[in-house]
Amino acid sequence: MIEVSLPLERIMREALEEDLGAGDLTTDLVVDPGLKGTASVLAGEELVLAGITVFSRTFEILSTETRFVYSFRDGEKVPAGGEICRVSGSVTSILKGERTALNFLQRMCGIATLTRKFVEECGGMARILDTRKTAPGIRMLDKHAVKIGGGFNHRFGLHDGILIKYNHIAAAGSISKAVARVKLNGPHTLKVEVEVADLAGLEEAIAAGADAVLLDKMNPSLMREAVEIADRRVLLEASGGVHLGNVREIAETGVDLISVGALTHSPRAMDISLELKS
Structure with missing residues (x-):
C-alpha cells in the first residue's frame, strides 16, 4: 500500500x-x-x-x-x-x-x-522493469503501480541513477571516455549503466568498468551472444521493442533485466x- x-x-x-x-x-x-x-x-x-x-x-x-x-x-x-x-x-x-x-x-x-501479464509471461527468468516514460506529474503513482503488478522500478529520475546513453557518449567522444568521467567525478555508491547498440559497444563498456549494460533494440540472437560475452561480469538489460509477443523469447536469452516503456507510456x-x- x-x-x-x-x-x-x-x-x-x-x-x-x-x-x-x-x-x-x-x-x-x-x-x-x-x-x-x-x-x-x-x-x-x-x-x-x-x-x-x-x-x-x-x-x-x-x-x-x-x-x-x-x-x-x-x-x-x-x-x-x-x-x-x-x-x-x-x-x-x-x-x-x-x-x-x-x-x-x-x-x-x-x-x-x-x-502482471509481462511478469507472468517471463516466468521468473528476468526482472521486468519500468522506465521514465511516465505521465508528467504522476510518476510516483505510475511506478508504484508497476511494483504492485510484480515489476521492478528502474531509476526514478535523472537524479538517482547513472545511465550513459547515446547522446552522452556522443558528447564525451566515446563509451570509454564517458565512463571514465563518471568514475572520476560521480558518487562511488552508484552503479554505472551504459546503453549500447552492438557487441563492440558491449565489450568497450565492460572494459571501461561499467556495472550494467543496456542492450538497445538487439534481436534475441545478438542478446545470446551478449550474454556469453558478458559472462556475468555485468548486468544485462534488454530494452526497445519489447511486447507481450516477444518478452518470453527475450527472457530466454539469459539477460537479467527487461525494461518495458509500454508499462507506463501507453x-x-x-x-x-x-x-x-x-
Missing part, C-alpha cells in the same frame, strides 16, 4: 482542483447538500487492483466523513463484475470526487494489470465504474 506523502497529497489536491474549479455546477444544483448515500465501485473486466489508497484519499480530501468497505487489496485480481469496494458518505462529495478518483484508479490498475485504463445506490 502506497504511503500518502506530502507530494502525493499535492498530486491529488491539484487533480481535484483541475476538475472542480470553482465548483460542480450540476451536483450543486441537483443534489441536496445534506443527502447521504453509498456507491459501489465495480470492475467491468478482470484486473489487478492498484491504487485503492489513492482512490480513497481523493474522496477523503473532500469529506473526512467518507467511509469505505473494501473487498480486495492492492495486488489482488478482481474478476469482471466484482465489487472492489463501497463508498459511503455525503453524496455531493462522492459525485464531486468520482471522476478524479476513478482516473487515478483506472490508470494504476491498467499499469498493474499489464505489468497503459489502457481499466473499465471501472462507480454506481450510486438509489
